[in-house]
Amino acid sequence: MQRQFAELNARLAEIHDLSSAKAVLEWDQWTKMPPGGAAARAVQLATLERLAHQRRIDPGLGRLIGELEPYGEGLDYESDEAALIRIARHDFDRAEKIPPDLQAEFIQHGALTYQVWEHARPRNDFLAVRPYLEKTLVLSRRIAECFHPEGSLADPLIDYHDPGLTAADVRMVLAELREGLLPLVKAIADSGIEVDDRCLRQHFPADRQLAFGLPIARAFGYDFDRGRQDLTAHPFATSFSIGDVRITTRVREDHLGEALFGTLHESGHAMYEQGIDAALERSPLGNGVSAGIHESQSRLWENLVGRSRPFWRHCYPHLQAAFPEQLGRVDLETFYQATNKVTPSLIRTDADEVTYNLHVMLRFELELDLLEGRLTIAELPDAWGERMQGYLGVTPPDDRDGVLQDVHWYDGTLGGSFQGYTLGNIMSVLFYEQAVQAHPSIPDEMGEGQFATLHHWLRENLYRHGRKFTARELLERTTGSPEINSGPYLHYLWQKFSEIYGIA
């Protein structure tokens, strides 16, 4: 089987190279490309995607995987080889259903839509993106229909981001979570306590904000010899290889939170991709396994570390030194509470840990309504406003801070791209608690600016495996159960915010 294995590796490596090249072109498009490059770039991306997709569905690849599967069953399930055959099969079966021209059109359309969105959002111009978003919906449906799903049309799109999950599964997790969250939201509102976050809402020069965030990311364990940070309209992390994993951020000079917590969030994604075993480089195993697991890491570093009291005990004096005029007379407790103020807000990425999930629920429901035909794109801005009122009690003053706020949908994908955030929130606590159980010193170490023990545990138990194990397998290996159990997450939220809001 050596020959077949070598051929499998060569074929998958070529596909991986094309995908990596495409990721570089996308990163460039989002961070550096002048506007004049947009049309040609969309076509270039489509060409790379078409060539990659043709290779993904090559019948010769399918035969090769078929030949290797019986051999793979005799291998140690945990071996790289067995995992490669499993993942190759998974990816082939999925890709085979989508014609290369449709896949290429999807990518080209996404690139063009992004360009329009990037200019439309600051101008609050939903009408400019509407025809693009309508086509995105059409293309997303066409892709979903390739799978002839028995349940929701969203199922294949959710499965693409979080393999193995359906709309029904996600609905159930979200329903359970909502049941535990709404009483907490109410208890906080009833507490009568109004956290003062004015200390965050001052003028913070952009360059000094960026200069403060990067060393923290480095202290967490993000290796900048294998990464870098740039500015974009919407922050993201991307991997071109295990040795080149990049993040982006955006800065508001009138709010300290956006760039700082955005950097910590994206650093979590980047550390995951950087922590993958070098042996998995240039193979389909060499990336994160699912949106949910990925977000569990971004949200863990952003929130469980970056919004924790021990973290700020260490970090706050440095922040005060960086912004003496703004924070010199603000005490640690005031600052800690400000960064954890629970309040209905317009922007998902800036939301506190409690209301954040309501933003996700809203988007998830709208995606289902769109895909399943209960809502049109024309009706979307109003539907957004109504649900915001229903979920959060606020109505966006405009589309800029409403339906135009996230790059998701406007990068060509409608469906499956939001549930990962909430799954990640839930799993971040499941993983973090395991790490602390194994190393009870972790919170104290954080209080001294030391993150190596936590990072090491995560790398050993999650990162290094790449796509070798499914999300459920990773949960089972670490927590003993494959379930996405929201209990510990709710318990964490209740405990943290009961203390801040004096809830008995």
Place this chain on the structure above:
Amino acid sequence: MQRQFAELNARLAEIHDLSSAKAVLEWDQWTKMPPGGAAARAVQLATLERLAHQRRIDPGLGRLIGELEPYGEGLDYESDEAALIRIARHDFDRAEKIPPDLQAEFIQHGALTYQVWEHARPRNDFLAVRPYLEKTLVLSRRIAECFHPEGSLADPLIDYHDPGLTAADVRMVLAELREGLLPLVKAIADSGIEVDDRCLRQHFPADRQLAFGLPIARAFGYDFDRGRQDLTAHPFATSFSIGDVRITTRVREDHLGEALFGTLHESGHAMYEQGIDAALERSPLGNGVSAGIHESQSRLWENLVGRSRPFWRHCYPHLQAAFPEQLGRVDLETFYQATNKVTPSLIRTDADEVTYNLHVMLRFELELDLLEGRLTIAELPDAWGERMQGYLGVTPPDDRDGVLQDVHWYDGTLGGSFQGYTLGNIMSVLFYEQAVQAHPSIPDEMGEGQFATLHHWLRENLYRHGRKFTARELLERTTGSPEINSGPYLHYLWQKFSEIYGIA
């Protein structure tokens, strides 16, 4: 023939997209990529190149071109269609001789070598790059041998950069030029005049240098909605599409010339690529035609405009305003002479217009000696030093400012990559004189900061054609003769520098 034409266009567009994607990955490698990305990036570039090259030599493409050629002969020679068939044949015949694996290895090796050079040059570490350069020589020879050249082994490599030219042709041009140049060098030395260029050798903060150069590039006609400038170890220009043409520069804070004239030089390259007719986008016609024509434009804007008296008459007060402490008390004539001081120097890109060509001759001869087996890579640093002494009367104190100074050779190409600079110098004057003959107001307009007439003439007569016409055809169309006649260039140099150096 409509069907065949459509197929030809589609095939060539796909190849062009792959080449453009490769150019993005290279730009990123040279400007942004963290060091950890090097190994994977080299492999990604090799994969893109292999896929492009397989398509370039596809027998189906060859047959298609063969079918279209008789039809093309009936078309207007100047039509886009006829040109496309000609260029497709030229590129196919050339590509067909090189196996895809060799081509991919060449590209991968070039990317790895660049990474080593980038770190070796500041550390003056020729030994670090030596084994890479030895392999570059081996690969360059292997590629040249694919063509079974009757003359020099350098011929196919020169032909790649300057189609239609051989080593013998270049030798002849260089010999003729040298004959005219050496008396000028001697006359300048004998003049007894020592131009004072201390005004350039002060401290000029990097950000202010960059902020000064960009508006000039814009005034020349470089469209930054379709371009951008970044920093690199060695400046270059690159095109990803007609709507996205970028330049890079480097800055020395102790010398005003490097960034400023580098920016003007690269802007010339960029304006050429931006000026190509949009109808040629995504086809092999949509790039510059040869190294020589390309350099004629970079050198024209850098020297005939950027080092001219009329240009500085307009621009110098702005420069003084940007650097009042450094230049406030330096008069225009002193500054003009300083930017045109003729003096033997170590670095090609910083050389004055007179001695610049001696740097090129030295490199061209060393390339021939290496390729034709008269010199080894191990002997190269000493040979460099000896020729520098022979040509310029100076000896580099180290390899950093000697054999390691240019990125050429260390980006994987050894052979054919330097003659374009001198051919460009010669042709820059041939073209510029035609432009001034057509529009005698051009020098006066430059004196008022107006460059549109010149830019328009160049765009109409050169840029818009892309690769439709050969370098010789462009010369013939504009000057009436296809010859690379160095007479006008020598006359220009004698006139300009006789005045500065008081030569009768």
